[in-house]
Amino acid sequence: MLAIDGWFLIEDGLTYLLGSRCGDCGTIAFPPRPSCGHPRCAGTIPAPVRLSRTGTLWSYTNACYPPPPPFAAAEPYRPVTLAAVELDGLVVLGQVRDLTVADLRVGMTLELTSGPLADGPLIWMWGAPR
Amino acid sequence: MSVVVLGVGLHPWGKWGKPFQEYGVAAARAALADAGLHWTDIQYVVGADTIRNGYPGFVAGATFAQALGWNGASIASCYAACASGAQALDIARARILAGLCDVALVVGADTTPKGFFKPVGGDRPDDRDWLRFRLLGATNPAYFALYARRRMARYGDTPADFAAVKVKNARAGARNPNARYRAEVTTEQVLTSPMVADPLRLMDICATSDGGAAVVLCSPAYARRHGGRQVTIAAVSTVTPTFPQADLDLPMIASETVPQPEHGFKTALIRAAYEEAGIGPEELSLAEVYDLSTALELDWCEDAGLCPRGEAAQLLRSGETALGGKRPVNPSGGLASFGEAIPAQALAQLCELTWQLRGTAGARQVDSARIGLAATQGLFGHGSAIIART
Known part of the structure; x- marks a missing residue:
């Protein structure tokens, strides 16, 4: 879903x-x-x-504390990493899969992937290029 | 013709836990006393709405009017996110300039919950503000952090630069009896406070506060009959962004173009105010800007033209934007010292400009203040820039 x-x-x-x-x-x-x-x-x-499946990392951050509902925070909580990625003349936000802020730098290439929210449904995510 | 600020008043910012109208009434009574008027003299009341306090918050003008005692004045209420107070002010100003009334009271007040701002209740998958939480967990500080990281990547700013903004503003706030946080802080305290949204730490991010602010506005003719040193409103800008909006703006999940701060929304808001007032940044004595984060104050300094792009950290280090500097920024202590009481904040900024321009700002007085700028930016394409002068 x-x-x-x-x-x-x-x-x-x-x-x-x-x-x-x-x-x-x-x-x-x-x-x-x-x-x-x-x-x-x-x-x-x-x-x-x-849209393009890869883009350039414009900026990034993380959520060290669980965001409030309607976000479904995982228990135990692990910080969510967020990326703002430039592609096709836009910047699009997304969660980052399997990378933390320590792995990211502005200007690197990320590729679109997907992963589950903590309560199940799939969402697009940014990840390392395959 | 420019409208006159005849009186200003605040209820101190804090986390008092009382109904918002109590703060608004206290601020209104203070502003009326400052103007030398009685509540029954007021012909027009505008309330800046709060969306987290139920029906009374959506009809703030009527809520304040009833709390002060129905006086038969005309009323209006408006919501414009962080610019609500400025839009309420602009509505009152237009009414006075149109000759429909001589004297108006503008009030904003808020009671805030603990923790992150979150969308108002219910499942609303067509609401971008709901979706950014649901799909991404993107809180307000997450956006502030994205902007801060951009400064680091583009201009070489450091977390210590951001911390220095907090140190500066806390020093000013310590001299402001209406501020919520009145202790000076050190760079080390900021840099060791808990990380909230990398690279921003707890002390880089403004709190959510309770507070109330009120302004009495009137026509020049009315002001002449009531004496006092005159502060006038030279400009109120509430323009929208223009397409394609060159910011990654709250609460959007994507921008309309690749962000370019030189063509950004905050820049446009302030430029429109400069144009209306017929002045440039070099004529400012002081500025109150919306420092939702420490790093964002640096963006504002550049957006207001106080320095070239990318040089705000250098401007900060020069001391020019500190109290005692050439052009203090956030001499009130800013949001760093107040926290955000959304519908009251733009009005609180104008209160500070008024005290500074009257020369009654006490221990945080800016020398020979003549012209001041106050600017906000909020969700959904709302923002404001007000210029007041003696």
Whole structure:
């Protein structure tokens, strides 16, 4: 089960973020938008688009204390690592899988993967390139 | 024509655990006394809303008016995240400038829960604020930490630079009877406080506080009849970002473009205020900026044009932004000393500007203060920049 519908998909073991691309002006957005975000664009219905599966680490941090609900914190709690990754002209946040802040540096390449939230559903995650 | 700040008042910041309206009423009474007016003189009341205190918080203008005793004034309430107080002020200002009233009272107050701010209750998967917690566990400090890490990577700032902001602001806050934290701190204390969101530690991040602030605004003609040294509002900027927004902004999960601080939202907010006031950063005597984290104060210094991009840590080390420096930043002690009481905070900033411009700021007085800037940024494209002058 995916933690949210329409924002990402997993196909043949590969995870893809799903953005939207405006048919009129080409603006790419994540998460997908129901209409174009460009203020001068009347925006036909933007089409879904798969975003790049790798990107450059823009910034990163971790959550040393359990975030409050609706986040489902694992017990015992292990700090969640967060990455902001630049791809396709955007920066997209995500949890980081199997890496801590000590393993990360701004400018490195990360690849999209997925993993479970503590209560089960799958979410996209950033990980080391395979 | 510029509206006049006739009176200001605060309820001290803290974690008092009382209903928010009590802080608002105390602040309102202080502002009315400062203005030399009675509550029944007020023609228009604007309340800045609090979203964590139920229905009375959503209709703050009416809540404060009832608590002070219905006086038949016209009322409004507004919510604009951290800029709520500034938008409430702008609504009152517009009403006065339109000639629809002569004197208005603007009030903001909050009672905050312990710990991280979290989304208001219920399952709301269409709400970005709910989703960033649900999907990522991305608290407010997580975003502040992403910005701080960027400064380290891009400009070579260090955790010790961030700690120095806290040391500076704690020193100012120690001289402010309305501040919640009134003890000076050392760099070592900051650097050994618990890590919350790497690279930010507990003492790098502002607390959530209870507090209340109020401002009495009036027309110049009304002010002339009531005397006193005049502080006027030269600008209130509440512009939205422009597409593509060049920030990774709370509570968004992705940006609209690769962030560029020189085209960022905070820069745009302040530029609009400079344009309205017809001044530039070099004319400022002081600035109150929204230091949700220590590192964020450094961003603000650059966004306000107090120094070139990337040089805010150097500006800090020069002492220019400390009390006694050429252009103090957060002479009140800032959020580092107050913590955040969301709807009251922008108004509290204006209270500080007013005391500084009147020359009545006591032990934290900025020499010959003539023009002050106060700036906030909050969730969902809200922010503000206010310029006040003598």
